[in-house]
Amino acid sequence: MNIFVCIKQVPDTTTQIKLREDGNGIDETDIQWIISPHDELAIEEALILRERKPNSTVTVLSAGPERATEALRMALAMGADSAARLDIPDNFNSAMNARALSAAINKLGPADIVFTGKEAIDDGASAVGSMIAIYLKLPCVSVVNKIDYGEDSITCRRDIGGGNIEVIETKLPAIISTQVGLNEPRYATALNIIKAKKKPIETITREELGITEANQKIKLTNFELPPPKQPCRLIEGSPTEQANELIRVLADEIQAI
Amino acid sequence: MINDPKIQLTRETFGNIPPWSVTAFYIIAIASVLIFFWGVWRRWKLWKQGKPISIRKILLGNYQRLKPRLGRLFKEGLGQKRVRGRGLASWAHIMMFVGFIVLFLGTTLLEIDHLATKISEQFHFHHGWYYVIYEATLDIFGLLFILGISLFAWRRMRRPNSVGHRASDWTVLGLFLGIGVSGYFVEALRILWDQPKGLALWCSPIGALLAKPFSSMSETTSRSAHLIVWWAHSLMVFGFFAMIPFTRLLHFITGPMNLFFAEPSLGKLKPITIEEIEETGIVGVSEIPHLDQQQLLSLDSCMECGRCEEACPAFASGKPLSPKVVVQDLKGLMEATANGESVKLHGDTIQEETVWSCTSCNACVTACPVRVDPLGLLFDLRRDRAAEGALAGSAANSMRQMQTKGNPWGFPQEERLAWANGLDVQLASNKPDFEILWWVGCAGSFDRRAQKVTRAIAKLLIKAEVNFAVLGPNECCTGDSARRLGDEFLFQELAEKNHSTLKQHGVRKILTQCPHCLNSLSNDYPQFGDQFEVVHHTEFLQQLIDDNKLSSPNDSDSVTYHDPCYLARVNGIHQSPRDLLGNNINEMKRHREKTFCCGAGGGRMWMEEEADQRVSVLRAKEAIETNAKTVAVGCPFCLTMMTDGVKSCDSKAEVEDVAENLVKRLGL
Incomplete structure (x- = not known):
């Protein structure tokens, strides 16, 4: 099987985000970059599938600047067979990223299955997976937390809220976007990282992908940090006093009830 | 009496045994010896599957290195040092062992005398006072031998769960009993036809007593009975000898061999280098030939006595790990591999869960009488699993944090x-x-609860005007968990980084409050650089009191002390914390070197545990049983685990570090 995984490099969840002086983006100095956590699930699922299907290969793709190579390196350290970076400018344009990733899959493919995270935790757009499906004209099941693999079809489970579960069967090839619970991403040891440094990472240029300025349809105009959190207030006293005070605060002070 | 010509103080070797029997005896003897060596050679071939160890280097290397090996052979082999400590079973073994050795030496001496006499009558020494002492000694030690066997047979009938059992065990015990009892009957029947008198009779007291009820037996009858029983005895002895390599008796050979060849390394793990891996392509152990020959030998020295299993916290808490079973399963795989069977180590033989269940408490390592090292085996397996991407979940997260955040x-x-x-x-x-660098450790720096311990220690150090400093942001995790979770190179990266920081500040002496940091810095780190003098805060604080730099506190309220594995068992520090706590200590059943793990070691701190499989709860129950108001600890991980454990037992006992207890009592 030809298994593809699309990943994005994002700032670590514990990073204190600082804005650029011009307010038009984030300050990248001191940022620790990681693979977006849902994309790690996608890599893990690809590796699990490879173990089940003999003669399979896992190719990992990431659209982004030079630093995205590090994310690809981690994917190789986890066990992916090959990796390619799509050299397009860093952007918050899901359509352009999806277009580049689809072009790369067409170039390196054809794919039997494509995994990607349900969203990247930086912009949280949740769009790229579905968009790739449109560009590649393939079925897409999103936010999947369980997959049963059949001969040439797969059965996916997704939680759709209200405690309801949706089960979707689709023929392959297909695009799957992964949700927490699907698996537990494996740990890449320091040795695996050292070894991954020796593996080549291909760079595909924007010309090869057919990406032009014209694809850049979204322009970001301003960034703002969220307002600081309100301090906590502890309500003290006996349970009755606490309950009364809570009702008073909710009713009178903030008029929530 | 000794000079009385009528009383011969000797007996004829092979007396009453016709020449054809003697010839047959020697033929069978040779056959038995050949079967023995063939059996040992078959096992030897199994061990040869492993990575070579240089026997020549060990035997002919310098004497200083040979000395501890010989020491172990004498103290722990002949001296049975590590066999002790298991009540009646230990005594049964020692009786059997001593009895066997004496009877074996006796038989050998008799044979030497027999052969010597063949050369010349003047070499004959089996007579006179020598004979008297010889006979009496063998008679008494024979009893010891039989008593040991009987105790073992009794125990095997009501077999403790941890003791392994095979059908051949009864054969072995039965044979031993048969050899012992028939030996006395041979003696009694010899007395009956030979009719020795006085000292010549009573120097074999058991035989003499046994002969008494049959005194009316005619000489002809006693002679034929003697021959029959002698043959039975001899055949059993040869049977036993031939059986050694095919039954549990194999440990006669492998036990001492393993004591000699073992490389005891409590608290240390074997380092590997990138160069080695580039050369061999092997990171950990995923098949039998990846283990070294000594490790394979150790598998064959396991008797399934089950001491390791009884001491194992993972086993006690219901996890799928018994050190004994791991060793036995690997032994089975060693045989299967030699037979060319395609059985895999991981998955087929040892389950993933088993590999990760170990808390690296070292209880099994110290419990084994013949120095099998189940922990070393498991951690070699872990390296392979980690490299193959088997680490996931919360432990994987902690390791990623170590990689990126230190x-x-x-x-x-x-x-x-x-x-x-x-x-x-x-x-x-x-x-x-x-003067002294205080290594605070990650827990002491970041864990909310452990920070309180850190502040308590700081107050004491400041009060005693100790000239100390800390590394702050330049301190990195020692990598203890990384090494013990199988990521050797993350550990080495961290060790290298810390080594260079310590070197940069010219550090010689380190104070630490975490036994895992202590072990890493004092046992793991010298493998890659400088050796430091590392002290635990309990030792250091006790020294401050001894030097009158801190005043002596009053006795504490009733307190029990939980010994951290890496402090008490691995590094032998268990008196200082007790001195600090005063005279009001209610000891738990398992304490000092025999302590029982809290469940956090070996990277288990970072793994989820099923609520009904928590080691911490077992230990907390032991602590609560002492009725002490306070459960004192000396390790930040124990602090977390014991606090959780005590809480889940609905106990009001307070869990605190020894330093916090001291601060309270000194009113600081």
Whole structure:
């Protein structure tokens, strides 16, 4: 099987985000970059599938600047067979990223299955997976937390809220976007990282992908940090006093009830 | 009497045995010896599957290195040092062992005399006082031998769960009993036809007593009975000898061999280098030939006595790990591999869960009478599993944090000194003339509860005017968990980084409050660089009191002390914390070197545990049973685990570090 995984490099969840002086983006100095956590699930699922299907290969793709190579390196350290970076400018344009990733899959493919995270935790757009499906004209099941693999079809489970579960069967090839619970991403040891440094990472240029300025349809105009959190207030006293005070605060002070 | 010509103080060797029997005896003897060597050679071939160890180097290397090996052979082999400590079973073994050795030496001496006499009558020494002492000694030690066998047989009938059992065990015990009892009957029947008198009779007291009820037996009858029983005895002896390599008796050979060849390394793991891996392509152990020959030999020295299993916290808490079973399963695989069967180590033989269940408490390592090292085996397996991407979940997260942030919680390094707010604590870079470097550790720096311990220690150090400094943001995780979770190279990266920081500040002496840091710095780190003098805070604080730099506190309220594995068992530090706690200690059943793990070691701190499989609860119950108001600990991980354990037992006992207890009693 030809298994593809699309990943994005994002700032670590514990990073204190600082804005650029011009307010038009984030300050990248001191940022620790990681693979977006849902994309790690996608890599893990690809590796699990490879173990089940003999003669399979896992190719990992990431659209982004030079630093995205590090994310690809981690994917190789986890066990992916090959990796390619799509050299397009860093952007918050899901359509352009999806277009580049689809072009790369067409170039390196054809794919039997494509995994990607349900969203990247930086912009949280949740769009790229579905968009790739449109560009590649393939079925897409999103936010999947369980997959049963059949001969040439797969059965996916997704939680759709209200405690309801949706089960979707689709023929392959297909695009799957992964949700927490699907698996537990494996740990890449320091040795695996050292070894991954020796593996080549291909760079595909924007010309090869057919990406032009014209694809850049979204322009970001301003960034703002969220307002600081309100301090906590502890309500003290006996349970009755606490309950009364809570009702008073909710009713009178903030008029929530 | 000794000079009385009528009383011969000797007996004829092979007396009453016709020449054809003697010839047959020697033929069978040779056959038995051949079968023995063939059996041992078959096992030898199994061990040869492993990575070579240089026997020549070990035997002919310098004497200083040979000395501890010989020491183990004498003290732990002949001296049975590690066999002790298991009540009646230990005594049964020692009786059997001593009895066997004496009877074996006796038989050998008799044979030497027999052969010597063949050369010349003047070499004959089996007579006179020698004969008297010889006979009496063998008679008495024979009893010891039979008593040992009987105790073992009794125990095997009501077999404890941890003791392994095979059908051949009854054969072996039965044979031993048969040899012992028939030996006395041969003696009694010899007395009946030979009719020795006086001392010549009574120097074999058991035989003499046994002969008494049959005194009316005619000489002809006693002679034929003697021949029959002698043959039975001889055949059993040869049967036993031939059986050694095919039954549990194999440990006669492998036990002492393993004591000799073992490389005891309590608290240390074998380092590997990138160069080695590039050369061999092997990271850990995923098949039998990846283990070394000594490790394979050790598998064959396991008797399934089950001491390791009884001591194992993973087993006690219902996890799928018994050190004994791991060793036995690997032994089975060693045989299967030699037979060319395609059985895999991981998955087929040892389950993933088993490999990760170990808390690295070292209880099994110290419990084994013949120095099998199940922990070393498991950790070799872990390296392979980690390299193959088997680590996932919460442990994987902690390791990623260690990789990127230098601490398992993933806090920013700049916050390492947050605990010291308002205290006069100096960085080493600002105080180059410090005498002792305080290694606070990740838990002491970041864990909310452990920070309180850190502050308590700081107060004591400041009060005693100790000239100390800390590394703050320059301190990194020692990598203890990384090494023990199988990521050797993350550990080596961290060790290298810390080594260079310590070197940069010219550190010689280190104070630490975490036994895992202590073990890493004093046992793991010298493998890659400098050796430091590392002291635990309990030792250091006790020294401050001894030096009158801190006043002596009053006795504490009733307190029990939980010994951390890496402090008490691995590094032998268990008196100082007790001295600090005073005279009101209610000891738990398992304490000092025999302590029982809290469940956090070996990287288990970072793994989820099923609620009904928590080691901490077992230990907390033991602590609560002492009725002590306070459960004192000396390790931040034990602090977390014991606090959780005590809480889940609905106990009001307070869990605190020895240093906190001291601060309270000194009123600081």
